[in-house]
Amino acid sequence: NAGVTQTPKFQVLKTGQSMTLQCAQDMNHEYMSWYRQDPGMGLRLIHYSVGAGITDQGEVPNGYNVSRSTTEDFPLRLLSAAPSQTSVYFCASSLVTGSTGELFFGEGSRLTVL
Amino acid sequence: GNSVTQMEGPVTLSEEAFLTINCTYTATGYPSLFWYVQYPGEGLQLLLKATKADDKGSNKGFEATYRKETTSFHLEKGSVQVSDSAVYFCALSPLRGQNFVFGPGTRLSVLP
Numbered sequence: 001n002a003g004v005t006q007t008p009k010f011q012v013l014k015t016g017q018s019m020t021l022q023c024a025q026d027m028n029h030e031y032m033s034w035y036r037q038d039p040g041m042g043l044r045l046i047h048y049s050v051g052a053g054i055t056d057q058g059e060v061p062n063g064y065n066v067s068r069s070t071t072e073d074f075p076l077r078l079l080s081a082a083p084s085q086t087s088v089y090f091c092a093s094s095l096v097t098g099s100t101g102e103l104f105f106g107e108g109s110r111l112t113v114l
Numbered sequence: 115g116n117s118v119t120q121m122e123g124p125v126t127l128s129e130e131a132f133l134t135i136n137c138t139y140t141a142t143g144y145p146s147l148f149w150y151v152q153y154p155g156e157g158l159q160l161l162l163k164a165t166k167a168d169d170k171g172s173n174k175g176f177e178a179t180y181r182k183e184t185t186s187f188h189l190e191k192g193s194v195q196v197s198d199s200a201v202y203f204c205a206l207s208p209l210r211g212q213n214f215v216f217g218p219g220t221r222l223s224v225l226p
Contacts, residue, residue, distance in 0.1 A: 042218040090157055102148060103214050105157040
């Protein structure tokens with residue numbers, strides 16, 4: 001009963017490095033999304049996808065890239081890490097949007113950029 | 115547009131006190147409403163939900179009623195425990211094709 005799995009849980013990067021946060025779900029959900037959570041800022045949507053091959057920008061997309069080649073996976077790429085990207089990142093999925101179904105969250109990935 | 119407003123806290127209560135966290139929303143149509151809870155160091159998990167007007171969601175002693183006339187979904191619990199210390203998020207799921215909308219979260223601390 002895995003649900004939404006994120007890796008890694010913790011990562012430290014130097015400014016300018018790139019990395020990928022992995023997200024996988026085993027619930028056959030159409031909708032997947034990435035949020036960042038910063039103190040006093042709540043949850044902010046970075047990118048989302050409503051199905052394989054379809055992605056779109058959220059509220060704070062700059063500096064991040066996503067792709068959705070399969071229904072299960074939705075990786076988030078940091079192209080050139082900056083200290084402002086120090087945050088906790090959450091992947092979330094749902095069967096569809098605009099329904100009565102809930103959004104399922106991963107456990108989070110804590111990223112520090114030095 | 116769609117939005118959620120909730121009291122930001124922090125809220126500090128003694129064990130067995132009554133809890134209310136206010137949540138109001140703005141949305142087109144008839145969204146579903148949710149309360150999520152985030153315990154320290156963990157992801158968000160669904161606490162309860164309501165999908166239509168006058169529905170009451172309940173779980174673990176928490177309750178919230180979907181009030182369309184006041185566009186509210188206030189969270190209540192009659193007697194809080196130390197283990198309820200967490201951050202609580204009110205959220206709505208609007209029309210199909212639109213993203214979930216979250217409130218800023220309310221941090222609750224319950225003291226023994």
